[in-house]
Amino acid sequence: MxxxxxxxxxxxxxxxxxxxxxxxxxxxLVGNDIVPPSFDPKTNVDSRDVLYLPENTLSARLYIPKNTxxxxxxxxxxxxxxxxxxxxxxxFSSTYNNYLNNLVSEANIIAVSVDYRRAPKNPxxxxxxxxxxxxxxxxxxxDGDGPEDWLNHYADFQRxxxxxxxxGANIAHHMGDPIPDETxxxxxxxxxxxxxxFVYPSMIDCxxxxxxxxxxxxxxxxxxxxxxLVFVAEEDMLRYRGWFYCKKxxxxxxxxxxxxxESQEELHAFHLRNPYCENAxxxxxxxxxxxxxxxx
Numbered sequence: 149m150x151x152x153x154x155x156x157x158x159x160x161x162x163x164x165x166x167x168x169x170x171x172x173x174x175x176x177l178v179g180n181d182i183v184p185p186s187f188d189p190k191t192n193v194d195s196r197d198v199l200y201l202p203e204n205t206l207s208a209r210l211y212i213p214k215n216t217x218x219x220x221x222x223x224x225x226x227x228x229x230x231x232x233x234x235x236x237x238x239x240f241s242s243t244y245n246n247y248l249n250n251l252v253s254e255a256n257i258i259a260v261s262v263d264y265r266r267a268p269k270n271p272x273x274x275x276x277x278x279x280x281x282x283x284x285x286x287x288x289x290x291d292g293d294g295p296e297d298w299l300n301h302y303a304d305f306q307r308x309x310x311x312x313x314x315x316g317a318n319i320a321h322h323m324g325d326p327i328p329d330e331t332x333x334x335x336x337x338x339x340x341x342x343x344x345x346f347v348y349p350s351m352i353d354c355x356x357x358x359x360x361x362x363x364x365x366x367x368x369x370x371x372x373x374x375x376x377l378v379f380v381a382e383e384d385m386l387r388y389r390g391w392f393y394c395k396k397x398x399x400x401x402x403x404x405x406x407x408x409x410e411s412q413e414e415l416h417a418f419h420l421r422n423p424y425c426e427n428a429x430x431x432x433x434x435x436x437x438x439x440x441x442x443x444x
């Protein structure tokens with residue numbers, strides 16, 4: 149009788165994000181908690197969930213300052229895409245629920261936080277496809293006759309921003325490929341490239357148009373976007389990608405304005421793990437000020 153492999157044997161270890169076992173089991177290590185929408189008394193922000201793609205039961209979470217509903221005012225609209233390497237976290241995890249409550253309160257905006265299908269069951273570009281569907285759903289409210297009253301009544305569609313962190317920022321605008329000054333540590337590079345191959349099995353290489361804007365897309369064509377704000381963290385292995393993105397954007401002939409801010413002595417996504425530290429609070433205020441430029 150032949151031997152069989154134990155079900156618990158690890159096939160891919162992508163800690164601290166997830167572990168894949170040879171029997172097909174996926175163990176997500178972070179972002180598994182689900183927080184229901186509610187009024188948050190600390191920030192005075194209300195939220196609720198809405199289906200944007202019923203056939204796939206895909207939802208988004210809407211956030212709005214409570215006093216807006218009393219004053220009937222139009223607010224700048226932010227469409228937000230959560231991070232997590234396309235495979236962990238959701239728009240409804242406590243991490244993102246907390247961050248969106250704080251952002252909406254600080255900036256006095258209305259926000260749509262998009263949930264999307266995750267790898268490996270739904271590999272890239274499923275997340276991008278779902279996000280585009282969500283954007284089209286949001287746009288269906290432009291004339292004030294869409295399915296969601298909060299967007300019909302309170303969203304100012306003359307002032308719309310896309311935002312995200314990590315893979316969510318990739319959704320807003322792709323990035324990838326080795327760049328000058330990036331880590332040359334073999335194990336780090338192998339792990340990251342293996343992760344990309346895992347969540348996006350059909351990619352040819354790291355110059356795939358979906359993940360490398362400098363090679364695979366025309367940055368100068370972003371005519372619908374007038375301003376960008378990019379954050380990087382000093383100790384983040386993806387730091388140089390943020391700087392590289394801004395450099396290539398400026399060299400492309402794009403006519404808009406891009407600003408980059410680097411947080412010193414911080415790691416990747418620090419503002420989500422420790423949202424009340426000095427650098428995270430500063431980052432939130434800079435983001436709000438960036439939006440308020442369009443509120444003036």
